[in-house]
Amino acid sequence: MPDSWVNSAQLTGSDLHLDLSGPGSRRAVLIRALRDAVREGRLAPGTRLPPYRSLAADLGLARNTVADAYAELVAEGWLAARQGSGTRVAERAGPPRAVRRSASVPIRPAAPTYDLRQGTPETASFPRTAWLASARRALNTAPDAAFGPGDPRGRIELRRALSDYLTRARGVRVTPERIVVCSGFAHALRLLFGGTQGAGAGPLRGPVGVEAYGLPFHRGIIEGSGARTVALGLDEGGARIEQLADEPLVRAVLLTPAHQFPTGGPLAAARRAAVVDWARTRGALILEDDYDGEFRYDRVPVGALQGLDPERVVHLGSVSKSLSPAVRIGWMVLPAHLVDGVLAAKGEREAWVSVPDQLTLADFIESGRYDRHVRRMRQRYRHRRDRLVSALAERAPHVTATGIAAGLHAVLRLPPGTEASVVKAATWQGLALDGLSAFRHPAAVVPAGDGVVIGYSTPPEHAYGAAIDALIGCLPPFDAVPEGPSP
Incomplete structure (x- = not known):
């Protein structure tokens, strides 16, 4: 595949050279070219990329090929997508630098910045x-x-x-x-x-x-x-x-x-x-x-x-x-x-x-203290649920929340094929959450579809708004939803 030049005012206001040569599928080659552009500084943090339809037209690629490439780079942390502001180069784009450690010291993953895993009430509210x-x-x-x-x-x-x-x-x-x-x-x-x-x-x-x-x-x-x-x-x-x-x-x-x-x-x-x-x-x-x-x-x-x-x-x-x-x-x-x-x-x-x-x-x-505590927490969790639903309606209307009439969690229904990317993107952004598929019985005949399970009771109150912001940033943008099979 020959080298290509992207000429899009929505990108940087000037031409951008993408090397689309080399082995691999069109999707893999495009991912590699965009990743190299970010790594080398030719796409600076915060730079807005064109909608995948525009980039597909510039490069002569199928729209789904570009959409899939965007979704993968979002999952890897190179790009960030947010409803209303398009897809941009992530502020913290690039893999973390390797740190030398003694072979005798086990490497443990860092604790997440925000925790939206299900199953835990807000610990600060213990009476x-x-x-x-x-x-x-x-x-x-x-x-x-x-x-x-x-x-x-x-x-x-x-x-x-x-x-x-x-x-x-x-x-x-x-x-x-x-x-x-x-x-x-x-x-x-x-x-x-x-x-x-x-x-x-x-x-x-x-x-x-x-x-x-x-x-x-x-x-x-x-x-x-x-x-x-x-x-x-x-x-x-x-x-x-x-x-x-x-x-x-x-x-x-x-x-x-x-x-x-x-x-x-x-x-x-x-x-x-x-x-x-x-x-x-x-x-x-x-x-x-x-x-x-x-x-x-x-x-x-x-x-x-x-x-x-x-x-x-x-x-x-x-x-x-x-x-x-x-x-x-x-x-x-x-x-x-x-x-x-x-x-x-x-x-x-x-x-x-x-x-x-x-x-x-x-x-x-x-x-009667137990009843009073349950009533107080019921009001708090309902308010948190409403904040989550409102944020989705305003900033990610293509993602719906289900199972919200009760409980301490919600299921966010995602476009087909995007669950793994969202979970990976959340991990990179320091956000802990569970994919819906993690709860599926191995012998289940009919999958429930793609989704993530969000425990809205888990974060402390002061961090809840930031946790929702981080979550929205990990969801696939509307214009990255695949329209059909890639070539």
């Missing part, structure tokens, strides 16, 4: 004063027996408080005797499938139905017990429950019915009834992950699935999203026939949750 007040009162009023060997179910004070709260706030049908306190959702899965004795020691056996998108960590716990996971497809109504009829060996299904993780949206009412009917007919169990049921913004809260059949649904929750993942307390609301098996799997006291923490949470709930 320290209120929590301390509950801790003092709980310890001052606790009986002496509380500090000796106790009940493997958990302290009765906490189980009573949880029973009242879950009945009132989540529509769970429960008594304290059906609750087993654990250290979180992952601990609950281990007790159900693996136990503290290792794989297969828990009361559940056999293949498990799971949603086609979910946390790989949770699937790993189930599969580590020796159980196979079966992916159920997802659509706008949630998990495709009817697919369970094609899996006669499945005797348990793990669902996020209030707010599907991570794609968003509740399980449709007809499917809620259908999965309970399936469990009754099959003699199976439904594991209900109620991970963020308190945080619903635009609609009436979706009640717990467990309320439809307490003997067929295991309700699982924790305070990881509502308070902090540092407070290692979760709970299992169990059918009567599972209680003894779970307690046997729990084993000796080393697997029990700290009693002072249990007593503190019990007082925190009974005093």
Whole structure:
């Protein structure tokens, strides 16, 4: 391919020489030429490049070839794209200089400047004063027996408080005797499938139905017990429950019915009834992950699935999203026939949750402090969600946010073929986020499309605006969306 000259006033106001010779595809050659122009200083930081259509016309290339080249260079950090201001040479363009290190010193990646990963509440909002007040009162009023060997179910004070709260706030049908306190959702899965004795020691056996998108960590716990996971497809109504009829060996299904993780949206009412009917007919169990049921913004809260059949649904929750993942307390609301098996799997006291923490949470709930904290954070997270949605509408209208009626995260739907580039660009810009494909079950038949999962609860308040700005800068520009296959 011969050398070419770009003559575009939108570029630098003068001619620019691009060497389009050498081996490789047209896309690869163009990427190399633009990268060299930036590296050699012929394209200075901040220089605006022409729209990909104009550059394609100047060079005699297909528009998609230029669009793909722009997207790749944005992902690598050489270029920056922002809605309304076009594609420019990045201010920090170029790879970081290599630093010599001793072979004995491991190289660790630098901490991100901004964190938009899902799963963590705003840590600065932990209610320290209120929590301390509950801790003092709980310890001052606790009986002496509380500090000796106790009940493997958990302290009765906490189980009573949880029973009242879950009945009132989540529509769970429960008594304290059906609750087993654990250290979180992952601990609950281990007790159900693996136990503290290792794989297969828990009361559940056999293949498990799971949603086609979910946390790989949770699937790993189930599969580590020796159980196979079966992916159920997802659509706008949630998990495709009817697919369970094609899996006669499945005797348990793990669902996020209030707010599907991570794609968003509740399980449709007809499917809620259908999965309970399936469990009754099959003699199976439904594991209900109620991970963020308190945080619903635009609609009436979706009640717990467990309320439809307490003997067929295991309700699982924790305070990881509502308070902090540092407070290692979760709970299992169990059918009567599972209680003894779970307690046997729990084993000796080393697997029990700290009693002072249990007593503190019990007082925190009974005093009304927990409800007040959840209401305050619900308002804050709704405001953050609205800021994200407004920024997208103004600066990246071709990117839509879904799953935003509840929870602490949103899914940004991206043009096909751009997810990997956005994740790479975010890494270069010091922004931590997750691609949607990272949550896909390996056996999922129909992909949910390209996207990124944005945890809008994670950054501290003072950094949230800057985190959104960094995010917008990593999204593909509208004029870089491919129109068809490249030549």
